[in-house]
Amino acid sequence: ELKVEQNPLFLSMQEGKNYTIYCNYSTTSDRLYWYRQDPGKSLESLFVLLSNGAVKQEGRLMASLDTKARLSTLHITAAVHDLSATYFCAVDMNFGNEKLTFGTGTRLTIIP
Amino acid sequence: DSGVTQTPKHLITATGQRVTLRCSPRSGDLSVYWYQQSLDQGLQFLIQYYNGEERAKGNILERFSAQQFPDLHSELNLSSLELGDSALYFCASSVDRGQYGYTFGSGTRLTVV
Numbered sequence: 001e002l003k004v005e006q007n008p009l010f011l012s013m014q015e016g017k018n019y020t021i022y023c024n025y026s027t028t029s030d031r032l033y034w035y036r037q038d039p040g041k042s043l044e045s046l047f048v049l050l051s052n053g054a055v056k057q058e059g060r061l062m063a064s065l066d067t068k069a070r071l072s073t074l075h076i077t078a079a080v081h082d083l084s085a086t087y088f089c090a091v092d093m094n095f096g097n098e099k100l101t102f103g104t105g106t107r108l109t110i111i112p
Numbered sequence: 113d114s115g116v117t118q119t120p121k122h123l124i125t126a127t128g129q130r131v132t133l134r135c136s137p138r139s140g141d142l143s144v145y146w147y148q149q150s151l152d153q154g155l156q157f158l159i160q161y162y163n164g165e166e167r168a169k170g171n172i173l174e175r176f177s178a179q180q181f182p183d184l185h186s187e188l189n190l191s192s193l194e195l196g197d198s199a200l201y202f203c204a205s206s207v208d209r210g211q212y213g214y215t216f217g218s219g220t221r222l223t224v225v
């Protein structure tokens with residue numbers, strides 16, 4: 001059974017600082033997704049990573065995927081208050097088995 | 113607006129009752145997925161339909177059922193509701209096989225009292 005672990009679960013950081021959220025998964029897959037969720041809201045797609053070594057950047061967020069290590073990272077550069085949210089990584093197995101298995105989420109709070 | 117439409121946004125009902133949640137996928141998406149988000153279980157996959165046919169099943173209770181209609185909208189039926197069924201229910205859609213990602217609707221918040 002595929003398991004997805006995120007750490008940390010909670011992250012409080014000051015504006016302007018850098019930090020990384022880690023996502024480990026238990027079974028071989030080369031398909032990983034990052035989502036953002038504001039309280040009580042929907043899941044907003046941030047990144048789709050579909051191959052080993054994939055790196056994508058959008059604004060202050062950068063995501064990478066290492067399929068050999070079964071690890072993805074979400075790096076936050078010079079955090080701003082607007083980035084406060086819960087971030088989820090999710091993995092699906094392969095073609096024909098596209099159901100997403102989500103990590104527990106990382107609740108990020110940016111302090112002015 | 114993600115393009116995935118879910119109705120209703122909020123639903124309050126009593127234990128033992130039955131409700132139907134509705135989802136319209138993004139235009140052109142053939143796959144519809146249902147997820148449940150609760151504080152104790154996190155985000156859990158329930159069921160997937162592709163072009164009208166059930167493709168995958170997760171930890172969906174026997175009291176729950178779903179279907180996808182010829183116009184590709186989907187309904188999730190929850191019956192004999194229990195307090196523990198209170199959760200956010202999300203629908204997601206994808207073009208085909210998730211290679212362009214999965215787009216989520218705004219969810220239906222179900223409260224069972």
